[in-house]
Amino acid sequence: MTTASGTRHTSEHSADGRGGIGEIDILWISEGMSCDGDTVSMTAADQPAIEDVVQGLIPGLPKINLYNKVLSPTLGGExxxxxxxxxxxxxxxxxxxxVIEGSIPNQNIIEGDGYWTSFGNDEDTGEPLTLNWWLDHLTPHAWxxxxIGTCATYGGIHAMxxxxxxxxxxADYLxxxxTSQAGLPIVNVPGCPVQPENFMETLTWVLYHAAGAAPPPPLDDKLRPQWLFGxxxxxxxxxxxYYEQGxxxxxxxxxxxxxxxGCWGPVVNCNVPKRGWMAGIGGCPNVGGICIGCTMPGFPDAFMPFMDEPTGGSLSATLIRPYGAFIRRMRGITNFAVNQEPKWxxxxxALTSGYDPHWRS
Incomplete structure (x- = not known):
């Protein structure tokens, strides 16, 4: 595999006859406009856990070198x-x-000196290196x-x-x-913050693809994993x-x-009610919270003000009420009937069950 600069990664990275990569780095930058909540959330994953991936406990994955400021064993700096x-x-x-965490500011709208967010300093001038600089220099070489998270995928809160x-x-920026060096589009895993297993499962799929053991992950038109956000x-x-019954x-x-x-659940692509939040427990509506659409490209503007009845909610609720009332009544009658024991x-x-051994004379 040849990088954009013409540097060829040698065959020592091949894992086996499949031609996969044997060792790969994960460079994680969370200096986008963010709260680092996605990194914190990711540490709660256990299917698989980031520790298992990094320590090589998942069969078939390449050797992983993770560079994340929260999880780094270094003292930081250079x-x-x-x-x-x-x-x-x-x-x-x-x-x-x-891996990019946080939304991408528009550096071009700043007149004169200044920057929105940075990551390290220029080795020659000592001036801060903006996130935009890193994206411009890293993405041409990235496999x-x-x-990760709605800020990085679609802009999120900072883009309202x-x-x-x-x-x-x-994707708005790049x-x-x-497409990357591997011919992959950006892989978007939204969530505010991201659901831990959603991200780790997606990352693991990408790593299996790197190892030559899996096809590219299937993505929808918003570059989200189809099996998670379909x-x-x-x-x-x-x-x-309860909605069906009005x-x-x-x-x-x-x-x-x-x-x-105020719940937007009927129109929001997200699997949290099925998957839960940590160890299968939680998920916004499951624990009494409304869905505010945090995995969607239109978040937050399209879903504000939060806790107000969604657009179309009144109409759909009105239309479902007659049908729901009828269904509730019919189910109530059937429920009563099947809650009775048979009279035999x-x-x-005397045996009154209707037992009839018809093969006997």
């Missing part, structure tokens, strides 16, 4: 920056996956690029209307047609049957459908 600087020069020892930074998602919150929600919560203490109190279950001398 020791931590060394692999990033080498990669930016096109001189990385191994192929690398670039794959992964955006009225912001002064011009923030955007990674172009939606960007269904809506509503389709996996514990409360969905039975809606009037406050947040109710176990019923929360569409009338008794302790009397």
């Amino acid at each position: 020791e931590f920056l060394a692999p990033f600087r080498a990669a930016a020069r096109g001189a990385s020892r191994n192929p690398f996956i670039l 794959a690029v992964v955006a 209307a009225g912001n002064p930074t011009g923030s955007m998602g990674l 172009g939606w047609d960007y 269904r809506t919150v509503h389709e996996g929600c514990d409360r969905a049957a 039975d809606f919560a009037k406050d947040y203490n109710s176990p019923k459908c929360q569409v009338k109190v 279950r008794h302790n009397e001398p």
